[in-house]
Amino acid sequence: MTGPAIEARSVSKWFGDVVAVSDVSFEVQPGVTGLLGPNGAGKTTLLHVISGLARPSQGEAFMLGERVWNNPEVYRRVGFVSEHESAYGFYTGSQFVELSACLFGLPDPADAADRAIGYVAMEHAQSRKIDTYSRGMRQRIRLAAAIVHEPEVLLLDEPLNGTDPRQRVQFQELMRKMVEDEGRTVLISSHILEEVESVADRILLMVGGKLAAAGDFRAIRAKLDEQPYRVRIVASEPRRLAAALVRMDELDSISVDDDGALIALSRNVGVLQTAVPKSAAELGIRILRVEPLDESLESVFSYVVER
Amino acid sequence: MTHVFRLSLRQLLGRWRVTVILALSGLMIALTAIAAGQADLSEDAGVVVLIFDGLLIRALLPIVIMTLATAAFGNELEDRTLSYLTIKPVPRWRIALPKLLASLTVGGPVVILTGVIMTMIAFGLDAKPVAATAAALAVGVTAYAAIFTWAGLVTANALPFCLLYVFIWEALAGALLSGISYLSVRAYSLSVMHAIDDNSFSGVADGVIALPVAVGSAALVIAVFFALTVLRLRRMDTP
Numbered sequence: 001m002t003g004p005a006i007e008a009r010s011v012s013k014w015f016g017d018v019v020a021v022s023d024v025s026f027e028v029q030p031g032v033t034g035l036l037g038p039n040g041a042g043k044t045t046l047l048h049v050i051s052g053l054a055r056p057s058q059g060e061a062f063m064l065g066e067r068v069w070n071n072p073e074v075y076r077r078v079g080f081v082s083e084h085e086s087a088y089g090f091y092t093g094s095q096f097v098e099l100s101a102c103l104f105g106l107p108d109p110a111d112a113a114d115r116a117i118g119y120v121a122m123e124h125a126q127s128r129k130i131d132t133y134s135r136g137m138r139q140r141i142r143l144a145a146a147i148v149h150e151p152e153v154l155l156l157d158e159p160l161n162g163t164d165p166r167q168r169v170q171f172q173e174l175m176r177k178m179v180e181d182e183g184r185t186v187l188i189s190s191h192i193l194e195e196v197e198s199v200a201d202r203i204l205l206m207v208g209g210k211l212a213a214a215g216d217f218r219a220i221r222a223k224l225d226e227q228p229y230r231v232r233i234v235a236s237e238p239r240r241l242a243a244a245l246v247r248m249d250e251l252d253s254i255s256v257d258d259d260g261a262l263i264a265l266s267r268n269v270g271v272l273q274t275a276v277p278k279s280a281a282e283l284g285i286r287i288l289r290v291e292p293l294d295e296s297l298e299s300v301f302s303y304v305v306e307r
Numbered sequence: 308m309t310h311v312f313r314l315s316l317r318q319l320l321g322r323w324r325v326t327v328i329l330a331l332s333g334l335m336i337a338l339t340a341i342a343a344g345q346a347d348l349s350e351d352a353g354v355v356v357l358i359f360d361g362l363l364i365r366a367l368l369p370i371v372i373m374t375l376a377t378a379a380f381g382n383e384l385e386d387r388t389l390s391y392l393t394i395k396p397v398p399r400w401r402i403a404l405p406k407l408l409a410s411l412t413v414g415g416p417v418v419i420l421t422g423v424i425m426t427m428i429a430f431g432l433d434a435k436p437v438a439a440t441a442a443a444l445a446v447g448v449t450a451y452a453a454i455f456t457w458a459g460l461v462t463a464n465a466l467p468f469c470l471l472y473v474f475i476w477e478a479l480a481g482a483l484l485s486g487i488s489y490l491s492v493r494a495y496s497l498s499v500m501h502a503i504d505d506n507s508f509s510g511v512a513d514g515v516i517a518l519p520v521a522v523g524s525a526a527l528v529i530a531v532f533f534a535l536t537v538l539r540l541r542r543m544d545t546p
Contacts, residue, residue, distance in 0.1 A: 053390055054544040070541055075396045086386045090317055102310045103395040145391070 003065045004029055005153050005185035006050060010059035013045050020045040022209045023059070028187055032179050034196030034217065035189040037206035043189040044083055046206065047157050050187070051080045063153055076104065079146035083157040083189075085138050089131035093122055093141045096130055100145035116144040121170065136163040140171075147178075153185045154178065160195045168195070175199045228252045233262040233276060234289035244279040248272075263293070308401045311392060315409030318382055319375050328371050328414070332421040335367050339425040348429040352510030358429065359440070360511050363422050364496050368447045369473040375414045376455035377465035379406040380536075384463070390545045399540040403456070403533065410452045419444045436507040443500035450492040450525045453532035460539050488514045495525040 004027035013021040021042040037043050048054035050061045052068035052075075061068045064077055088096055097116050101109035117126050120140040125133065130141060139159060147154060160168055176199065178184045190196045196203065196217075203220055205213040213220050235241045242254050242262055250268040257263050266272045280287045339358050346354055383389040392402050419441050426440040454472070458465040477493045488494035497511045498521035505512070515521075 048544070051394060053394060055542070072393075072396045072398065075394055078394075080390070080394050082387070082390055084387045086388050088314065088317075088388060088391070099310055099314065100391070100395075103392070103397055105396065 004062075005064060006187060007062040008046070008050060008059065009062070011046065011049055011056045011061055012058040013042075013049055013054060014057050019209055021049065024206075024209075024211045025059075026204055026211060026214050028185060028202075028204075030179070030183055030185045031202065032175055032186045032188065032200045034200035034203040035187055035206065036193060036196060036203050037189075037191060037212075039191050041191075041206040042209040043191070043206050044157055045209075047080075047155055047187070047189055051078070051155050053080075076149065077152045079149070079151035079154045081139075081142050081146045081154075081156045081159055083161070085135060085142075085161070087130045087138060087142055087145075090129060092127050092129055093117065093133070093137075093144075094126040096141060097126075097145045097148055101148045104149040106149055112148050113144075116148040117141075119147065120144045120174065135161070136167045139163055140167070143174075150182075151184070154187070156186065156188045158189055158191070160190065160192075172199045228265040228267050230293040231264045231266070231272060232257075232289075232291050232293055233264060233287065234260075235262065235280060236286040236288065237283070238262050240283055241276075241280055241285050244283060245275065248275055250275075261289075308405050311397075311402055312405035312409055312412075315379060315406050316412065319378060319409055319413045324374060324378070325413075328374060328417055331367060331370060332417055335362050335421055336424050336428070338362060339428045343428050349431075349507065355429065355508065356510040358425065359422075359500070359508065360493075360497060363425060363440075364443070364447060364493055364500075365473070365478060367421060368418055368444060368496065369451055369469070369492075371418050372410065372414045372448055372451040373455050373466065373469045373473070376407075376410040376452045377459035377469060379410050379456050379459055381459035381463075381465050384460070384546060387546050393540065393545045400537045403536045403540055407452055407456050407533065407536070410456060411448060414452065415445070415448045418448050430507055433507070435504045439500045439503035439508060442503055443496040446499050446522065446525045447492055447496035450495060450528045453529040453536075454492070457532045457536045457539065460536055460543070485514065488516050489520070489524060492525070492528065495521040495528075 006028035008024050008026050011021055011024045012019065024046060035043050035047065045054065049056045050063070050068065052061070052063075052071065055069050063074050066074045068074055088099070091099065094113055094117060097113040098109050101112040101116075106112045117123055120143050122137065122140050122144060125137055130138065133141065139161070143156075143159065160171060163171060175186055175188070179186060188196055188200065200217055202215060203213075203217050204211060205220060233241070238256055238260055242256065245251055245262075245264065246254055248271070250266050250271040252265040252267065254262055254264045264272060264276075276290065277287060279285075339362070342348065342354055342358055348355055348358070380389065383392070422440040422444045423437055426437045430436040455465065455469050458468050462468055473493075476487070477491045480487050488498075494514055494516060498515040498518060500508050501511050501515045502518035502521070516524075
């Protein structure tokens with residue numbers, strides 16, 4: 001293959017008056033690429049257009065050099081795991097994966113299903129009905145069904161939803177194996193930066209339906225790290241605590257909001273985490289609550305876009 | 308294609324759906340038996356119309372097929388599993404056909420067997436009315452299944468849509484405008500029934516059309532709605 005594995009050319013998708021994806025163009029080469037963005041950024045819609053599940057309102061998507069829309073033959077080389085967790089619950093795991101193998105027209109569906117189930121380490125539960133699976137198990141069996149035909153390109157929409165930390169590590173190992181040992185192209189969407197960080201080399205950053213940034217993960221991550229984090233601190237004597245904290249070099253600013261809570265801005269959250277309880281203890285002030293205000297990452301994404 | 312067919316059968320054979328269908332069939336048979344106990348149906352054309360047109364063809368036939376065929380795609384759209392089929396290298400007609408066949412496989416025997424039992428209660432073991440009922444229902448089952456399978460794919464409100472078609476278009480408009488017979492599955496079924504046994508079913512003569520026209524129209528309806536289903540599968544966004 002000489003061209004990109006995945007290509008979007010000026011793709012737009014709208015639903016009535018709502019523009020979900022606006023004029024997005026990019027190319028994805030073999031390796032793991034993260035499709036990042038806050039909820040509602042248009043990631044799922046874009047993945048649906050790329051996978052051929054949705055028709056682009058404008059522009060075109062290509063996979064392995066072929067147009068995707070209305071071209072079922074391209075699916076012989078592509079796997080897709082959707083965001084929602086539904087599956088045929090009345091089937092056992094192995095029946096579900098074997099159905100997928102049959103629909104892909106594989107010569108030995110049972111053998112292919114066994115291999116795929118082994119790949120995601122679900123042998124122990126393959127005879128159980130999917131209705132009895134946990135969320136993480138569902139994700140893995142759905143992944144097995146998507147890779148049963150050993151696709152060259154794999155599209156994963158929020159694949160780590162509902163998985164526990166151990167399953168995340170397993171999943172990340174699986175992705176590395178697929179890419180490093182087998183040279184596949186994997187595009188993973190997520191709204192959580194850290195989920196993608198350990199597996200993706202490159203990222204596509206979506207905000208408000210537009211492609212805000214694309215390229216090397218570390219370069220974009222460095223931009224993200226420059227943004228100060230906001231932390232809200234509820235204390236028994238906020239003004240005295242603010243007077244103590246304001247002398248810290250790591251603190252960009254500190255203010256008191258309408259509810260009397262402190263809002264601290266810092267580029268070094270680690271130092272802030274240590275300094276707040278220490279200062280409070282020295283002054284005999286009680287800390288009632290500490291909460292980050294940027295957990296959704298929405299502001300982080302916006303920050304990158306604004307720059 | 309057999310994989311999609313088997314999958315669709317599993318989806319359609321849900322406990323509540325089968326229970327409702329069998330209960331409705333049992334009710335129709337019971338009502339026929341009650342009517343047969345009170346009058347000689349072979350002599351009473353009015354009651355025959357009430358049972359075979361009113362209960363069997365206007366009610367049981369469309370309701371059973373509606374329940375099944377709208378769910379063939381409707382369930383997959385609702386629980387978002389349709390993408391497991393559409394994101395496979397499978398021509399769309401090979402998804403639509405097994406879905407249609409699954410509805411026919413589940414609904415056809417129930418409706419036709421119920422009709423045959425009702426006919427035997429009404430007319431005894433005479434083969435002619437039994438054949439007339441079975442053939443009429445076979446035409447109706449297939450035509451309704453084609454229409455309602457398409458409806459289940461194009462709208463999330465397939466059941467209201469189908470009820471409107473059956474009870475407003477076929478029943479109400481059909482009673483007021485004679486031309487509706489050419490665009491009514493009910494009229495096709497009654498026409499087949501009457502053409503095969505005009506003696507037993509003399510009472511359903513109103514609104515029937517010539518047998519070749521009825522069968523040809525039913526075939527056209529089946530072909531058109533099957534083609535529309537395939538076309539819809541090709542052009543729609545899969546949720």
